[in-house]
Amino acid sequence: MTIADQYVQFGSREARGNSSTYERLSSAIADDDELLGRLATLPPTKQQPNLLFGVIRLLDGPLEPYAEFRAFVLDRWPVVASEIKTRVTQTNEVGRCAALVPVLSALPQPLALIDVGCSAGLSLFPEKYAYRYGPTTIGKSAVTLDCAAVDIEPPRTLPTIVSRAGVDLNPLDITDPDAVAWLEALIWPEQQQRRDRLRAAIAIAAADPPQLMRGGLDAVPDLVAKAAQGATPVVYHTSVLYLVAPAERAAFVETLRRLPGHWISIEAPDVVDLGELPAPPDDSALNVLALDGKPLAWVRGHGQAIYGIA
Numbered sequence: 182m183t184i185a186d187q188y189v190q191f192g193s194r195e196a197r198g199n200s201s202t203y204e205r206l207s208s209a210i211a212d213d214d215e216l217l218g219r220l221a222t223l224p225p226t227k228q229q230p231n232l233l234f235g236v237i238r239l240l241d242g243p244l245e246p247y248a249e250f251r252a253f254v255l256d257r258w259p260v261v262a263s264e265i266k267t268r269v270t271q272t273n274e275v276g277r278c279a280a281l282v283p284v285l286s287a288l289p290q291p292l293a294l295i296d297v298g299c300s301a302g303l304s305l306f307p308e309k310y311a312y313r314y315g316p317t318t319i320g321k322s323a324v325t326l327d328c329a330a331v332d333i334e335p336p337r338t339l340p341t342i343v344s345r346a347g348v349d350l351n352p353l354d355i356t357d358p359d360a361v362a363w364l365e366a367l368i369w370p371e372q373q374q375r376r377d378r379l380r381a382a383i384a385i386a387a388a389d390p391p392q393l394m395r396g397g398l399d400a401v402p403d404l405v406a407k408a409a410q411g412a413t414p415v416v417y418h419t420s421v422l423y424l425v426a427p428a429e430r431a432a433f434v435e436t437l438r439r440l441p442g443h444w445i446s447i448e449a450p451d452v453v454d455l456g457e458l459p460a461p462p463d464d465s466a467l468n469v470l471a472l473d474g475k476p477l478a479w480v481r482g483h484g485q486a487i488y489g490i491a
Contacts, residue, residue, distance in 0.1 A: 184217050184220050184221060184228050185210075185211040185212075185217055186211075187228065187229060187230065188207040188208070188210045188211040188230055189207065189208070189211045190466075191203070191207045191229075191230040191231075192204045192205075192206075192207030192208050192211070192230075194464070194465055194466040195465070195466045195482065196230075196369075197465075198465070199369060199371075199372075200369040200370060200371050200372070201371065202244050202245060202369070202370045202371060203230065203234060203369055203370070205245070205247070206230075206234065206244065206245075206247065206250060207230055209247045209251075210230075213251065215255065216251060216254060216255065219254070219255065219258055219262075220233070222262070223262065223265060223266070224266075226424065227265050227266060229270065231270045231272070231367065232265055232268065232269075232270050233254075233261075233265065234369075235268070235270065235363070235366045235367045236261055236264045236265050236268060236366070237250065237253065237254065237261070238366040238367075238370070239264065239268075239362060239363060239366040240253075240257070240260065240261070240264065242254070242257075244370060268363065269350070269351060269424075270367065271298075271300040271301070271349070271351070271353060271363070271364070271367070272300070272364075272367045272368075272420075273299075273300035273301045273302075273303045273304065273353070273364055273379070273382075274304075274375070274419075274482075274483045274484065275303050275304060275306075275310060275324060275326065275378060275379070275382045276326050276328070276375070276378070276483045276484035276485065277304060277419045277420075277447060277480075277483065277484040278304055278306075278307040278310055278312075278326060278484065279312055279314075279326040279327075279328035279484040279487070280328070280419075280447055280470050280478070280480045280484050280487050281304070281307055281417060281419075281445060281447070282307050282312060282336050282339065282340065283330075283333060283334070283335065283336045283487070284445055284470070284472050284477065285307060285340040285415065285445075286336040286337070286338055286339060286340045287336070288340070288413055288415060288443055289413045290340060290341045290413070291340075291341040291342065291343040291409075291411075291412045291413070292340050292341065292342050292343070292412055292413050292414075292415050293342075293343060293344040293345075293346075293408035293409045293412035293413065293414045293415065293442075294307075294342055294344070294345045294346070294415055294417070295345075295346050295347070295348070295401065295404045295405060295408065295414065295415065295416045295417070296345075296346075296347040296348075296417060296418070297347075297348055297398065297401060297416060297417070297418040297421060298348075298349055298418050298419075298421030298422075298424075299347025299348060299349045299352060299391075299393055300347075300349060300352070300353055300364070301352070301353040301354070301355045301360065301364060301383070301386070301393075302345075302347045302352070302355075302386060302390075302391040302393050303355075303379075303382045303383065303386055304419065305342075305345040305346075305347055305386075305391045306342075306345070306382070306385055306386060306389075306391075307339070307340060307342070308320075308339040308340050308341065308342050309322060309324075309385050310322045310324045310325070310326055310382070310385075311324065311325040311326070312325070312326050312328065312335075312336075313325055313326070313327045313328070314328055314329070314330040314335035315329060315330060315335075317330075317335045319335075319336060319337070319338065319339060320339050322385070323381045323384070323385065324378055324381045324382050324385065326378075326484065327485070328484055328485060328486060328487060329485065329486035329487070330486075330487055330489075331462070331486065331487070331488045331489065332488060332489035332491070333477075333478055333487055333488070333489030343409045343411075343412045344408060344409035344412060345391045345392065346391065346392040346393070346394070346404050346407075346408075347391055347392070347393045347394070348393070348394050348395075348396045348397075348400045348401065348404060349393065349394075349395065349396075350395065350396070350397060351395070352393040352394065352395055355383045355386055355387055355390070356387065361383065364379060364383075365379065375483070398425070398429065398433045398436075401416055401433075401436070401437070401440070402436065402440060404416075405440050405441065405442060408442070413442050413443065414440070414441060414442030414443070415442055415443050415444075415445060416437060416440065416442065416443070416444050416445070417444070417445035417446065417447070418445075418446055418447070418448070419446075419447040419448070419468075420447065420448060420449075420468060420482070421448070422446075422448050422452050422453060423448065423449060423452050430452070430453075431454075434453060434454070434474075438473070438474060443472060443473055444472070444473050444474070445470070445471070445472055446469075446470075446471045446474075447468045447469070447470050447471075447480055448468055448469065449466070449467075449468055449469070450467075450468075450469050453469070453471065453474075455469060455471050455474060455475075455476045456476075458476055458490070459490055459491070461479050461488075462479060462488045465481070466482060467479045467480060467481060467482075467488075468480045468481075468482065469490075470487065476490050477489065477490055478490055
């Protein structure tokens, strides 16, 4: 897939209906040979739209009109490229907890959570958020997550969590203003509600900071071994493994299958091999929610909706 193809697909499958600004930018970049040439000088893992757009927002660059966005990127390319090379798309979208909770609540309680690719660890607090699945609401919190549940039973109770730990190559410290600024820059421009929700989730996490460690996939077995005694270990990852080389990804999945407890994945359908999948509800970019390698539902990228798989 060319860089131009990446931007076309991002605009048509991810940004459309969610961010008209990013949809327009993606389309324009896909036809801009000079800007595509600059992106081509970056490593392949650093060419994706979310990373470029997040960096421009972090640098307070203009997003529109396109001529101003383009001039900013080209004129300040050394600074832009430097930030892109040092940053990683670490969107810590708490809305994805709405897809996790139906599975977490159905497992043997209490739970010891281990979040792989945890970013700032905000997804380690699923029981401290409230959820609205259509007419069904559970929990009370300063953070309420709305999720359309189609052909899937909403949870009746919140999970009981007795320990939480996260691992990331670059865990973000929610007490660090630069880390918080980066998390906010990764939220799409029209989505002020997500930005407000992020700030409220940060306040919740700051009152009870989780254990976050710097490390890679090989740290997970040790975290499982150290999970709270008497609790069910649950390892999960959401929109993370696409950043990992296929061979390393496959080896990690095999490790997860052998570990005690349970494994939850929310990844794009081509990232984790879950066998043959039924057709998705539409042609937008959807992830697959799976428990121990068994697909359960299609999930929208930020947890806005889950569609049960029969």
